[in-house]
Each structure stands twice: as structure tokens, then as C-alpha cells.
Amino acid sequence: MSADVALVNATVATMEGHGYGLLEGASIGILDGIIDSVGPGRPQAADIVDLGGRLVTPGLIDAHTHLVFGGNRAREFELRLGGATYAELNESGGGIRSTVRATRAASTDDLVGDATRRLGWLVGNGATTVEVKTGYGLDVATELRMLEAIDRLRGGPADIHATLLAAHTVPHEYADDRAGYVQLVVEELIPSSVGLAQSVDVFVETIGFTAQEADQVLAAGVAAGLRASVHADQLTLGDGCHLAARYGARSADHLEHADAAAVEVLASSGTVPVLIPGASSFLDEPARPPVDLLRDHGLQIAVATDLNPGTSPTASLPLAMHLSCVRFGLTPLEALHGTTTAAAAALGLSDRGRVHEGQRADLAVWDVTHPSELSYWVGAPLCTTTFVAGAMTKELA
Amino acid sequence: MSADVALVNATVATMEGHGYGLLEGASIGILDGIIDSVGPGRPQAADIVDLGGRLVTPGLIDAHTHLVFGGNRAREFELRLGGATYAELNESGGGIRSTVRATRAASTDDLVGDATRRLGWLVGNGATTVEVKTGYGLDVATELRMLEAIDRLRGGPADIHATLLAAHTVPHEYADDRAGYVQLVVEELIPSSVGLAQSVDVFVETIGFTAQEADQVLAAGVAAGLRASVHADQLTLGDGCHLAARYGARSADHLEHADAAAVEVLASSGTVPVLIPGASSFLDEPARPPVDLLRDHGLQIAVATDLNPGTSPTASLPLAMHLSCVRFGLTPLEALHGTTTAAAAALGLSDRGRVHEGQRADLAVWDVTHPSELSYWVGAPLCTTTFVAGAMTKELA
Numbered sequence: 028m029s030a031d032v033a034l035v036n037a038t039v040a041t042m043e044g045h046g047y048g049l050l051e052g053a054s055i056g057i058l059d060g061i062i063d064s065v066g067p068g069r070p071q072a073a074d075i076v077d078l079g080g081r082l083v084t085p086g087l088i089d090a091h092t093h094l095v096f097g098g099n100r101a102r103e104f105e106l107r108l109g110g111a112t113y114a115e116l117n118e119s120g121g122g123i124r125s126t127v128r129a130t131r132a133a134s135t136d137d138l139v140g141d142a143t144r145r146l147g148w149l150v151g152n153g154a155t156t157v158e159v160k161t162g163y164g165l166d167v168a169t170e171l172r173m174l175e176a177i178d179r180l181r182g183g184p185a186d187i188h189a190t191l192l193a194a195h196t197v198p199h200e201y202a203d204d205r206a207g208y209v210q211l212v213v214e215e216l217i218p219s220s221v222g223l224a225q226s227v228d229v230f231v232e233t234i235g236f237t238a239q240e241a242d243q244v245l246a247a248g249v250a251a252g253l254r255a256s257v258h259a260d261q262l263t264l265g266d267g268c269h270l271a272a273r274y275g276a277r278s279a280d281h282l283e284h285a286d287a288a289a290v291e292v293l294a295s296s297g298t299v300p301v302l303i304p305g306a307s308s309f310l311d312e313p314a315r316p317p318v319d320l321l322r323d324h325g326l327q328i329a330v331a332t333d334l335n336p337g338t339s340p341t342a343s344l345p346l347a348m349h350l351s352c353v354r355f356g357l358t359p360l361e362a363l364h365g366t367t368t369a370a371a372a373a374l375g376l377s378d379r380g381r382v383h384e385g386q387r388a389d390l391a392v393w394d395v396t397h398p399s400e401l402s403y404w405v406g407a408p409l410c411t412t413t414f415v416a417g418a419m420t421k422e423l424a
Numbered sequence: 425m426s427a428d429v430a431l432v433n434a435t436v437a438t439m440e441g442h443g444y445g446l447l448e449g450a451s452i453g454i455l456d457g458i459i460d461s462v463g464p465g466r467p468q469a470a471d472i473v474d475l476g477g478r479l480v481t482p483g484l485i486d487a488h489t490h491l492v493f494g495g496n497r498a499r500e501f502e503l504r505l506g507g508a509t510y511a512e513l514n515e516s517g518g519g520i521r522s523t524v525r526a527t528r529a530a531s532t533d534d535l536v537g538d539a540t541r542r543l544g545w546l547v548g549n550g551a552t553t554v555e556v557k558t559g560y561g562l563d564v565a566t567e568l569r570m571l572e573a574i575d576r577l578r579g580g581p582a583d584i585h586a587t588l589l590a591a592h593t594v595p596h597e598y599a600d601d602r603a604g605y606v607q608l609v610v611e612e613l614i615p616s617s618v619g620l621a622q623s624v625d626v627f628v629e630t631i632g633f634t635a636q637e638a639d640q641v642l643a644a645g646v647a648a649g650l651r652a653s654v655h656a657d658q659l660t661l662g663d664g665c666h667l668a669a670r671y672g673a674r675s676a677d678h679l680e681h682a683d684a685a686a687v688e689v690l691a692s693s694g695t696v697p698v699l700i701p702g703a704s705s706f707l708d709e710p711a712r713p714p715v716d717l718l719r720d721h722g723l724q725i726a727v728a729t730d731l732n733p734g735t736s737p738t739a740s741l742p743l744a745m746h747l748s749c750v751r752f753g754l755t756p757l758e759a760l761h762g763t764t765t766a767a768a769a770a771l772g773l774s775d776r777g778r779v780h781e782g783q784r785a786d787l788a789v790w791d792v793t794h795p796s797e798l799s800y801w802v803g804a805p806l807c808t809t810t811f812v813a814g815a816m817t818k819e820l821a
Contacts, residue, residue: 101756101792101800108755148804305802308705311750343803346743353708358505359498403498405702406740406803407545 030056030063033072037083040398041382042367047398057388060416065382085380086155086389086413087344088370091280091301091331094159095142095176097129100336123196126336130163138176148342150184153391153410158188160228162195167215174223184420188374190226194236194244209240213247227253231267238266245274254375260285272296278373282316294324299373301329304350305341318355329373330365348402359402388417427453427460430469434480437795438779439764444795454785457813462779482777483552483786483810484741485767488677488698488728491556492539492573494526497733520593523733527560535573545739547581550788550807555585557625559592564612571620581817585771587623591633591641606637610644618648627655628664635663642671651772657682669693675770679713691721696770698726701747702738715752726770727762745799756799785814
């Protein structure tokens, strides 16, 4: 059978098994957007692309982003570093509230435009699948507009996974009625998001939602057919991992303060830990996730950018991979699994993350000679192109 | 008088004074590679470039790089994170010795080719002046070939400042004759580098050179007409800053372990501290340079990438600026002075670093609305083009 496209003369990191699964001088045949063949042969194809020995990896998967938001918080970053206290920042309208205000004020077109630009940054650095959360609307109209904005990113240069994170923080107007906000999420937002969102997420944290509140949200989300995901143990040890396990969550994210019991329940439930080194770096956070425990339990470990305006304005998965190595001690091999095989698992997707016959033809091409370089160079433009379901996002130079 | 080029409709961060020196809706006239006018008027010019409100800053200046080297150390990075001990890495030929071996083995053409690629990374992220050190040859032939390679980078997309760092480490073959190596540097390398190098540098450190050895090198270098620069107090507190002051060094670099006395001598000698957040991040180094002391003494603080294969494979000044904020507590304003006005001072250059009449027309154009964003976004491709002495390095989209 003849392929539509054949990539020839490639070094392929298939990510099969626990290593890189390296093949040198290999070809990849693509038919109908699916990988049709991988190996030493040279497939027949209408379109032959000679990669000149360049590295091909699975397209990278960003399993945790807040890509859609109004404004940015660069000025707040400047004020904070200039010595403004948290109270002063709050008074000047800073913090997540400022992003909620800017997001509510932005038109859906503007939300889509800004997110498209940032999606281009991620794709330019090798991403082909990007999870995107809501959570800066915190009212029915704006959360649904965020879901609409996320939906409008589909058909672009990356496959999109939408997550309802209405339980990101309790909005100002519900400060004295937390139960009322949880009720709004459970009774209005979750039902309205079915068909638009694939997952439901909760920020389980002292400054977010209690275990009891999160339990209500996750129960309603899972009952509505959404996959659960949890922001767990970022700032303090809480019940996030236990809740994730209870609801068979696809992922538990952050984990800087997770303990052995938390890791054990993740292992028992098959929930994938997603590490967020960008936020750790941005916050200069001394606590580190329990990577050795995660390894001891044989867990797949995903790595994501957490691209967001407040704690991780991180536009590159290779940079997140680098930071996961220097801050959390992952190896470059683990970091690349973290944005391919493990990230696919963190999104509950089995059709991508490896270069293998039958997988989606989501691929990234890199101007390096060995995949360890992806986590090594810092801020270098190494990705020369990506393929999403077999379609090239930019021409090879 | 009519300009050659006029950039119109720009937001300009002139970096005049202690602030950003922001001008909105401004124009910049360029004549014979020099800034001829800056302000609200619209100069007559043969070539008008409408920036559509984009931000213009002085072209960024990287005051500390090791851009020229053979090979890379990505595999060593992988081995180290996989748990290999320092002894095992050494046995497997790792560490700086591996870069020395690869640099000696590389042809000058290959050294130039690899460095040109990495220079493109820096320029793509806004750099227009780049300092480049030798120090991976450590014999007369290879140190001079490194200077030749650096010289061949001139006339490219950035202005180049060459620094002889023959005193980077004692080469293997002189392990039992340190004095012999210092003598080689003083009597052969320094005299041979006159006319090719602008500066002489020494790594003053327990694993580098003693104060006494460094004193000999700096004395010889300064006597030969080179400007002094010193790697000081990176891993331990030493005499680097005191030596820098004694020789009127243009810069003292790293300073993680500098104390109050070290800062005082820098202030008294007008030596510019150059901070290296990329190496701090790569090594996950808990010690931080004494930024408050530097501020208290009114010192200009420069920020550089230290682009090198062993401890800072950092390809972007905005990323170094970001890391200087989150790790060292600089403000985005200080970080931008760190790569413009202070970096120019660190290289002893008074003709660049500000957007001002009479300065070189070295400029960077950015797709942001406020200069604080340059230190805020992490790994985003914000630079749309640069001008070096008035010549555009890539067309504006």
C-alpha cells in the first residue's frame, strides 16, 4: 500500500518501551493521518520529505495549560519584584482576580486571538496536543465563553482537549457564599459544559477548594460523563490525590507537597502525576515533588507547561522538560516520556504519544542529533516543524 | 537632514535614566548606522519602517558567553541525572575536559559553523552585541584557533567582543605543572592574542586558578593592553572581586558567594557585576548573589547568558532576564538595564545600550506592549527583528 507522505532519512525516537526507542536512518509512512509504517524501509508515497537525519519524536503533548485568558500579569510581576506586598497587589487589583476581571471584559474574539498567538508559541516548540482549562470566568456566561474560545482553537495547529476548571477559585461575588458557588458549578456549569469539555478539574488547596467541596464537583462532573483531573498538593499537602483516585482521575497535577500515601493512591488508581516545573521555577519554590516515590511505584510521570498568566507564563514544553531535569531531577529520557507517552496517558489518550503503526501521525521534527538535547538546550528554537494528523504545520527550511 | 531609515509608530524603551524611558508613538531616525533622532517627530528617510506600535529597545548585549566550543554535553547531562557520580563522569571522559577534547579535535570551520548557529539563537532572541570567550583550547594552537573562530563571527548579525580565557582551567597535560601553564598563558598566549582579543579573563576558583596565579595572568593581560574581566565567587568566596578591582576590570562575573567586602571593592573600582542566572538554574544552586548589597552601593548590574556546554546551555537573553527575576529578585526593569546599559558598561562600551542620538543603531523590536513582558514570558519568541548598526537582521513580518 502506498502512503500519502513518507518522511525519510530520519532519526526516530519512537518512545516505545522505557528508552527512547531510537531508530537511525528510518522512514515514517503516513496514510490518512495515521502512521502506516515505521522502520528502515522506504515507503512508496506521493509526497517524500527528506529529513536529512533530523530527529523525529512523537508530537509533544501539553497535558496542563490555562491557555485562554484576558490580559497578562507582567506589570504585577514587576510590582511584586519591586517589593509590593500581597496586600498591596490585591489593593491594586492584582492576583487571579485581575485575570478574572480581564477575561470577563474581553470579547470572545479577543480571547481566541490571544490564545491562538500563545498556541503558536507552544506549537513552535513542538506541541501537537494541548489541554486547555477554563477557570478565569467563574460565572456561567464567561466559563461558557471560555469553552467556546477553546472550541474555536480546534482545527488549528494542535489537537485540543478542553477541561472545565470552574472550581479554580471562589469568585469575589461568592466570597460569603462558597456553598452557593459550588452549587452553581454542580447544577449549572457542569451540565452546560457537557459536549464542550472532556474533563472537569478542581484546585484542591487551602486557597482553592476544600476536599468536601471538590468531592461535590468531581462527583457531579464524573456523573455527567467528564473525566476527572485534580490540582493536588501544590502549596500544601491536602486530599487532592485521594480525591483523584476516588474518581479515577486521568491526572493529579503539581504534587510538590504530596506524601507517600498520596503517591500510593495514585498508583492504585492509575492516575498519572503531572509535574509543573514552570510554576516551581516562577515561584522559586523550594519544595519538590516526590519523584523517587513516583518512580518506585512505577508511575508514568508527565510534564506540562501550566501556561498561565499568574504563576507560569511558560511557552515551551522543551523548556518545561529542561526545568523538570534541573529542578526535579528527571532525566532527559523521563522528561521526553513526560511530554509524550505519559502526557498521553494523563489525558486518557491511547492513540498518540509514540511513533508506532496505527498511532495518529502527530510528529515533531528537531534540529538536534540526540533526543537528550531537547532537555539540555535552554530557549533554543530546535523544532523545525510539526505534523498534526499527518498535516505539516510549517514547511521545513 | 534626511535619515537612511526611519522606524515610525514605535513604543521605545530608551533606557535613559533609571526607568524604561518610555516614549509612545515615537520614531527613530538612523543615519550611517547611528541613531540620528529619537522622538515624536517623523523623520524624512529613504526607507520608512512602520512598527505598528511594537516595542523597540536597545539591542540586547550579552556580556558573558562561551559561544565557541566543540560538541555538546547533553549525554553527560543525561548520565548525571541518571545518577552517575562525578568520578564516573570523569572516567567516561565527561566534564570540561570533554569539551576541551572536542574543541581541539574540531576544525576551525566546524567551530565557526556551530558557533554561528548558536549566535543565531541569541540574535533571534534580541542580542546585537555578544562577548565570546576562549578557554576550551588550553594550548597555544587551539586558543588561537578559537580567537580566529571568534573573529570569523564578526560581520555577522551581532557585534562581537573577544575575550581570552586561557586561564579557564589547568589542562590535563599540565596537571603536575600548574606554574608551567600559567607561564604559557603569560608568555605565549597573551602576547599572541593582542589584536584578536579585547579582554583577558580568569576563572578565580578552588577548581580554577588561585589568586596568585590569576594575579600573574591579569597583570600580563593588562600590560599587553587587554581589559581585565574575572570569574569571581561562583562556587566559593575568593579573591576574584579584589583582583578585578586591582586591575580595573570591566566586569566581575557570577558573584553567588561574594560578600560585603567584595561588593565594596567593585563599587570603588567601577567594575560591573555580571549575574549569570542560567548557570544558577542549571546547577539548581541555592546560593544567590548579594543583589541588595549591589543595589545599596549603586552598582549597575548586568545579566548574561553564560552560554556554555557544561553549566548554562542558555540560548536567550530574555530567558536569562526572566531567571534573574525569579531566582535573584531583580525587577524586569533592572533585568532590561542588565542586558542594555549595564551590559554595555560591563564590556566597557559607551556607544550602545541606550536609544539615544549618537548611539549605534543597535535595536531590537518586540511583539509586546510593555517592556516588563520581556522578563515575564518564558520561552516565547517575542523578538521580531534586530538592527545592528542600522542594518536589519531579518525582515519584519
